[in-house]
Each structure stands twice: as structure tokens, then as C-alpha cells.
Amino acid sequence: MKLLWSSRSPFVRKVMIVAHEAGLAERIATERVVVAPAKPNALVMAANPLNKLPTLILDDGRVLYDSRVISEYLDGLNPGPKLFPAAGPARFEALRRQALGDGMLDFLLLWLAERNRPVPQQSAELLAALKLKLEASLAQLEREAADIATTPLGIGHIAVAVALGYLDFRFAVENWRTLCPGLAQWHADFAARPSYAATAHADVY
Numbered sequence: 181m182k183l184l185w186s187s188r189s190p191f192v193r194k195v196m197i198v199a200h201e202a203g204l205a206e207r208i209a210t211e212r213v214v215v216a217p218a219k220p221n222a223l224v225m226a227a228n229p230l231n232k233l234p235t236l237i238l239d240d241g242r243v244l245y246d247s248r249v250i251s252e253y254l255d256g257l258n259p260g261p262k263l264f265p266a267a268g269p270a271r272f273e274a275l276r277r278q279a280l281g282d283g284m285l286d287f288l289l290l291w292l293a294e295r296n297r298p299v300p301q302q303s304a305e306l307l308a309a310l311k312l313k314l315e316a317s318l319a320q321l322e323r324e325a326a327d328i329a330t331t332p333l334g335i336g337h338i339a340v341a342v343a344l345g346y347l348d349f350r351f352a353v354e355n356w357r358t359l360c361p362g363l364a365q366w367h368a369d370f371a372a373r374p375s376y377a378a379t380a381h382a383d384v385y
């Protein structure tokens with residue numbers, strides 16, 4: 181299978197961490213592509229009308245997107261311990277935590293795009309709202325840090341770790357560790373996993 185891939189994309193990192201944790205990374209060929217909302221990439225568009233990474237092209241030509249769908253697909257290929265709990269409260273807690281990590285990435289990408297506009301065109305109102313959402317999300321995660329540290333590894337952990345990794349990559353100035361000491365401790369442990377080290381972001385074009 182082939183993954184349309186970028187070392188700058190946190191959602192790509194998320195599915196690659198899943199692939200490593202599921203023991204499937206070597207079965208995935210990666211093709212580096214550059215995407216931007218205002219510059220549709222013809223190769224990506226041919227497979228995914230949303231022009232988004234990650235996009236996974238299966239060996240029989242079927243295409244899967246987005247990171248949630250690809251992650252659950254890869255998890256299903258792994259006969260070992262599951263990253264998506266099968267049912268019940270554990271499943272919905274993992275899915276909610278995934279939604280929180282993914283949602284943080286959604287607003288961080290919006291924030292990055294806003295920050296990259298010429299200063300006179302930037303919306304101070306939007307930037308303030310994004311900062312408020314970041315602080316609220318981090319406060320929520322800090323309240324959950326003990327539970328995150330003690331529940332079995334799942335897709336929620338991976339999504340949260342990727343969001344924190346993206347803060348380190350693009351928003352280091354926000355200094356999230358000072359707000360979240362408990363979360364920082366858990367993240368340091370998670371960052372020691374080979375899957376996290378193998379998927380580190382890089383600004384390669």
C-alpha cells in the first residue's frame with residue numbers, strides 16, 4: 181500500500197505512528213507530496229477530492245482517507261493488541277480523546293495559516309480565539325493526564341501525542357509544558373517510543 185505523505189503533516193505522523201505500533205510500517209511505501217489548501221495537488225486530488233494528507237492507496241486501487249479511517253484500517257490488519265477498543269466506554273473515551281487531539285491539530289493548522297498571512301491581513305480576533313482554544317484544550321488534557329498515563333495505549337494517546345509534537349514543531353513559543361507538568365511527564369515517556377522517534381517532523385520540501 182502507498183501513503184501520500186509529508187514529513188510536515190501531523191495527521192500523516194499520526195497514521196505512521198499507528199503503522200509502527202501495529203508492526204505494519206514496512207508494508208507502507210511513502211510518496212512525498214506537498215499540499216496546501218490554496219494549491220490543490222493534482223496527484224493527491226486524483227485519489228482524494230479533499231486534497232488532504234494522509235491518503236492511503238491500497239494494493240487493489242481502493243483509496244482510504246482521513247487519518248481516523250486509515251488508523252482504524254491499519255489497526256484492523258494487526259492481530260495483536262488493538263489501538264481502537266472494540267466497544268463500550270473504553271472505545272468512546274479513546275474516540276473522544278482522538279477527537280480532542282485531531283481538533284487541536286485542526287485549529288493549529290488554521291492558526292499557522294493565519295500567522296503566515298501578512299500582518300495587516302491577520303485577524304486579531306481569530307488569533308485570540310485560537311489561543312483560548314489551545315489553553316482550554318491543554319487545561320483539559322492536564323486534568324486527564326493521570327488517566328492518560330494509566331490507560332492502555334490507544335488511538336487517543338497517539339492523537340494527543342501528535343498534537344503535542346506539533347506544538348513542539350510549530351508552536352514552541354507557546355511553551356505548553358509550563359501549563360501542563362503532568363502531561364509533559366507522560367509525553368516524555370511517550371516520546372521514548374520507537375514509533376514516535378521514527379516519525380519526527382522535519383521541514384523538508
Ligand SMILES: N[C@@H](CCC(=O)N[C@@H](CS)C(=O)NCC(=O)O)C(=O)O
Pocket residue numbers: 188189190191192215216217218230231232233234246247248282289
Ligand atoms: N481530518 C483530516 C485532516 C487532514 C488534514 O487537514 N491534512 C492537511 C495536512 S496536515 C492537508 O492535507 N491540508 C491540505 C488541504 O487542506 O488542502 C485527517 O484526520 O486526516
